[in-house]
Amino acid sequence: MPEIRHEPIAPTRSQWLASGAEISAHRHDDHQIIYAARGVLTVTTDAGSWVTPGNRAIWVPAGTVHAHRAYGSLELHLVGLPADSNPLSLDTPTVLSVAPLLRELIIEYTRGPDSAGPEHDRLLAVLLDRLRASPQQPLHVPTPTDPLLRAVCELVRASPGDNRTLVDLGRAVGASDRTLSRLFRRDLGMSYPQWRTQLRLHHALILLADRTPVTTVAHRCGWSSASAFIDVFRRTFGHTPGVGGV
Structure with missing residues (x-):
């Protein structure tokens, strides 16, 4: 992937992407959870591509060079996690099942990423607990x-x-x-x-x-x-x- 951007901090936020919109190849020093609440998102690395419909999220480990592409009007939610914390013990991109409760936790957590305090920390703790319990899904097309x-x-x-x-x-x-x-x-x-x-x-x-x-x-x-x-x-x-x- 040419022209790889280095963005040290993986953002925590929500955003909309138009169908066909792309986020070019980049990497973070943090881990990232990527979830499309609406539309379909593809995540591509040198190892292949992953696809995430509305009931799936993708775990992208720190340092992984990846690019995104939106299909359909995409409601994107991103959760950044420090590199020294790997709650899923996964070192490769992985698609995870998103049950209704986990969906609402991700949406709520990314709605106000700048808010800090015990309530926000508790929300993240529950989110990660539910993520650990999520089955891995075989939605990888390896290259x-x-x-x-x-x-x-x-x-x-x-x-x-x-x-x-x-x-x-x-x-x-x-x-x-x-x-x-x-x-x-x-x-x-x-x-x-x-x-x-x-x-x-x-x-x-x-x-x-x-x-x-x-x-x-x-x-x-x-x-x-x-x-x-x-x-x-x-x-x-x-x-x-x-x-x-x-």
């Missing part, structure tokens, strides 16, 4: 380091609805499907179908935030039918897809 695998992944990223098999993709890059399958496991820790499903869900959330009809989303993202897409979406996120509200 491969192997050049051959990177070429394959770029082909699929360019068209998430592409249903070519590893055999077909191997022909395109000059490798066997067995080699590619081994690289997916070794480099990304998942199979090709698992990685492709993550990519498709990521793309589906973006399309839904832009108010694309569910049937159209299913088709563009490579599912055989809207019902097949809805089933995968429900199993991943715990609810059915809704245009705009995701």
Whole structure:
């Protein structure tokens, strides 16, 4: 990522971002919790991208170079935490489930970040307690380091609805499907179908935030039918897809 900004203190605040707005690559000396109460936010690092719909937040460890992009009108809430305090014991970006209580705690805490005192401290303590109890979510689309695998992944990223098999993709890059399958496991820790499903869900959330009809989303993202897409979406996120509200 070129032109990386260094902002030592991770801000605690709320703000609105228009659809398509970007926050360029930067890093903080603090940890940060990022939550989109409305809209969909993508967070990108050299290791891949994470997507956060309205019932998810992302933990970004101190020193991590990251960039943001908004899809749909985005209500963004940021919570900065000192680097010497890592309540989640996480050293990589991680998506966490946000239950209704945690949602309200984050919104309230970021509403008045300049206020200090025992009440504000107690609010943060409860917020962190609820965050520790939040399940981690598999919403990461990792970026491969192997050049051959990177070429394959770029082909699929360019068209998430592409249903070519590893055999077909191997022909395109000059490798066997067995080699590619081994690289997916070794480099990304998942199979090709698992990685492709993550990519498709990521793309589906973006399309839904832009108010694309569910049937159209299913088709563009490579599912055989809207019902097949809805089933995968429900199993991943715990609810059915809704245009705009995701």
